[in-house]
Amino acid sequence: MIDDPVTARRLREAMPVFTLLAGCLLVLVLAVILSLGRDVLMPVTLAIMLSFVLAPGVRLLQRWRLPRALAVLVVVVVAFGALFGIGALIAREAAQLAADLPRYTLTMRDKIDALRNSAGGSVTIDRLIDMAQDLGRAIQPPETAPASAPAGGGEKPMLVEIHERKPALPAALGSYLSPVLHPLATTGLILLFSLFILAQREDLRNRAIRLTGASDLRATTAAIDDAISRLSRFFLAQAALNLSFGTVVGLGLWLIGVPSPILWGVLAGILRFVPYIGAVISMVGPLVVAAAVDPGWSMLIATVILFAVVEPVAGHVIEPLLYGHSTGLSPIAVILAATLWTFLWGPVGLVLATPLTVCLVVLGRHVERLRFLDVMLGDRPALSPSEIFYQRMLAGDPAEAIDKARQVLKRRNLVTYYDEIALGGLRLAQDDRARGSLSREQQEEVGAAIETVVRTLGTMPVQKGGAVGSETAAAVDEIGPDRVAPVRRPDELAAGWDGAAPVLVVASRGPFDAAAAGMLAQVLGRHGLAARSVSQDSLARGERPDLAGVALVCFSYIEPLSTSHIRLAARLARREIPGVRVMVAVWRERDRAMLDRLRRTTSADVLVTSLGEAVEAAMALAGRPAGIRGDAAPRAEPVPTTAGLAGAALPG
Secondary structure, three states: OOOOHHHHHHHHHHHHHHHHHHHHHHHHHHHHHHHHOHHHHHHHHHHHHHHHHHHHHHHHHHHOOOOHHHHHHHHHHHHHHHHHHHHHHHHHHHHHHHHHHHHHHHHHHHHHHHHHHHHOOOHHHHHHHHHHHHHHHHHOOOOOOOOOOOHHHOOOOOOOOOOOOOOOHHHHHHHHHHHHHHHHHHHHHHHHHHHHHHHOHHHHHHHHHHHHHOOOHHHHHHHHHHHHHHHHHHHHHHHHHHHHHHHHHHHHHHHHOOOOHHHHHHHHHHHOOOOOOHHHHHHHHHHHHHHHHOOOOHHHHHHHHHHHHHHHHHHHHHHHHHHOOOOOEOHHHHHHHHHHHHHHHHHHHHHHHHHHHHHHHHHHHHOHHHHHHHHHHEOOOOOOHHHHHHHHHHOOOHHHHHHHHHHHOOOOOHHHHHHHHHHHHHHHHHHHHHHOOOOHHHHHHHHHHHHHHHHHHHHOOOOOOOOOOHHHHHHHHHHOOOOOOOOOOHHHEOOOOOOOOOEEEEEOOOOOHHHHHHHHHHHHHHOOOOEEEEEHHHHHOOOOOOOOOOOEEEEEEOOOOOHHHHHHHHHHHHHHOOOOEEEEEEOOOOOHHHHHHHHHHOOOOEEEOOHHHHHHHHHHHHEOOOOOOOOOOOOOOOOOOOHHHHHHHOOO
16 A cells, blocks of 8 residues: 555556556567477467367267267377378379479470570569579589599599498487477377367366356356357368368369379468468469470469469358358458467468467457457457547548448448447547546537538438448447338328428537437438427527427437426427427437436426437327328418527526
């Protein structure tokens, strides 16, 4: 306990710096642990990733009445047998290709000479050709020249051979076995861990529940099961897609005539696990071989066309159908993860970068203490749609907010956008105003920006359907489905509701209330009920709107008021406009107990808290009663005054 208030204040101010330094230190320690413990951690990680892929096979065999241990053993043996077969196939094809490469050097020389002649002395082309020639000389085995007699008929020089001293038997065995034992040991660890993880899956899940949150078993179990199922589906879908990609590439190269198509197909399937650049890297080898084999350029062009067609189809057509439009990672997170894991674990880390980062993001979405991982690495917007809207208003950029709204309106109605996004931004602005975070100038600027958005959306044509961005798709998913409200035709309106503007919306005196009132008037007009809005400030200044034909007065408030003010406003409105209906809209109030109390104590006909409710209530009031014909004689309309209505506005 620190008694000195100055020291306590300084410690509070320095706490974010200490937190940042502690976080950086933690990241550094984790990086060191991952780098130093790669020989153990990498097999464990590979085993965990492999268990996600093999778990559905184990469950399938268990449904066929196979014991758990035997099912795990069968699945793991089959999987590792397939992996060993693929490895042997790659080794055999690579050895065959290496033996055949020297035969293609003559073709490469002819193409290099043709390129040099067509380049016309270009320095860049010359350098590239020299590099290709150096590579060809490195690949081609050296030729041994026959021994010739020295000039002048002298004696032949003595041939001297230098032999290194033979190492001892243990050293010789170590030098020969070391390159073989390390991969075998790693493979053995992966096999062992995979067996135990699959056999003890439920026990490991229970321990994870204990570590992450045993206080709420239902929520924690649901989160872990959801994370495991999502990751399993993702890895299975990715493995199936990459296997199909490699198969198609191998078949295509075989039809084209590129040597070793099996090798290139297998490498293409493996390298496609590397995000963004994996398919490009897998294309380099076949292109080089195609250029070396074919005296012309047709094989090279056909190989380019093959990759140019197969990869976009796999990445932009099949992949979204299998596991969504993306892996759930932001592009910068994918690049950063690939760089980091390659630095720590080499080529294996490059292949595991995306799966490992997906695991971290899934954990961040389900574990509250790891939420920062989803914010840092996920592709979902870091701010809610309402926060993004309000941030654009603070930045004085209504144009971007209008553009985002245009995207949302392709999938949702205007009333839904206003209810779920724009009004949410208004509430955030009201919170900052209540805390004193916004100056008067900022309040006016934010209010004017919101009104600009509302006016623009009111005149913008509606365009349903079409592609939307990831941020818009996330916003649409968050706000949920549309709330369907009826639309009234003129012949469906009751007598007294078919005037030029039967609804008058009175905005409260806050800097943001005029925008909310404009939203309500706008959506009512979209649903067939003409409305206009007026502010209490204009009424207080003596402006008198035409009240003839007004059938409904709606008092719009963002901040909840006292029930006495609302009751007084409704009473004065009824006194000045006989027969008028009164609606009270409290856009901020969400507490059910408070709403019930407002309904009991106020004299309003309708109390609403959302634009959807307001539209439904207004349409119900304006509808023609059953049995009334469209040509029924209208009732006589009173000619009201506006002094009382101005008084009704004053309590706001």
